[in-house]
Each structure stands twice: as C-alpha cells, then as structure tokens.
Amino acid sequence: MFYKDSQQIYRAKSLASIPWLIHGFATRHADIPAQFERLATLKQIHSADCIFADGRTGVLGQGDALIENEPGAVVAVRTADCIPILIVDEERRVVAAVHAGWRGTVAAIAARAVQTMHERFGCPPADLRAAIGPGIGKCCFEVGPEVAVQFGAQGRTRIDLEAHNLRVLLEAGLKPERVEASGLCTVCMAQDFHSYRRDREAAGRCYSFAGIRQAVQ
C-alpha cells in the first residue's frame, strides 16, 4: 500500500517500517534536491546499466540504476511516466533506485539491479524488498505495433509496465509478499505527477529516492 504524506511524497508502507531507510516517491510538489545535500542521480539513457554510487554525489554518469550502501547519501531516479523502482536489503543495508521505461522494462533492468546487488553485496534476492512506484498506467499507455511486439503483443495495444516489472522482479527471485506496486498512473494524476505523455516537452520530472540514515543504532 502506498500513501501520500504531509511532505507531498508517496511512501510504500512495507519500506516505511524499516528504521534505517530513507525512501520516497515524490510528487511534483516536493523539492527533493533541496532536501538532500548528498544526492546522487544519473544521466538516464533507457539502458540496463547499474552504477555503484559508493558515497559519491551529483550526476554519476550514464545508466538507469543506482546502488548504494554508504550511510548519509541518497540515490534517486527522475521520471515522468517511466516506472521508478526502489529495492532494499533490510539486513545488509543496501538500496537501489531503478528507472524503467518501456525499453528498460524489456531489458529487465530491475533484474539486473537485483543481480548486481547480489554480486557486489551478497544480497540474496529472496531477502529483498521492492516497491514499484507511480508511472504511466495501462489506462494511458497505448503503444504501436513496434513497441507491442517487444512485449509479446501485436498491433495497437495497451501495455502494463507495472505488471511487467513485477514479473521481472519475481523472476529475479523476489518473493511476492515482499514486492508492492503503487497502482498510481502519472498521466491520470496531473495534480500529483509530471507526465511526458501528457505535457510533452513542458514536463518536469519527479524524484524517487532511497538512502541509509546516517545515525541509527
């Protein structure tokens, strides 16, 4: 279950219970760069490339997933219809922020992030929690045949990116009870979210972020 708090940020209930974790899916009304002095982002290129933040801040190069285990630094992806995904290992204190548009979804970037967390930090996929944040819903994501075929569909059709990313995470080894999805559509919810499909070049970007608190027991 996702809920919006007084800071105009959506939180995933399953992640909000982790004491050391900073996380959120910001609406267009929350100024995330102003809130975090140590913020890391990427030049997002619709790839399946995962980058280690290693405590660095600023724009850390090109890629679509940022992984961090250093306390005090926050990693974020910026979206306007693409799907933001946060992945957390509660035990080992590792976080990932993932940007999955349709290309990244087809490339299974969320699974690449899970594998990378496993390789570098020994995070067992079955231990991970994930939250799939607000993005373009099936209600609004009509695509042409050239995109449909990438999802095993044909002709003009509607694609459910949230459902596809859920499947990617489960196939990567996450347990169904440890993954939650927002069900929130960025195109429909103009009051809360930027949307490229709705606003085109005028669209801003919303931040989805995760980090490890500096000083918790």
Ligand SMILES: [Zn+2]
């Ligand atoms: Zn919609």
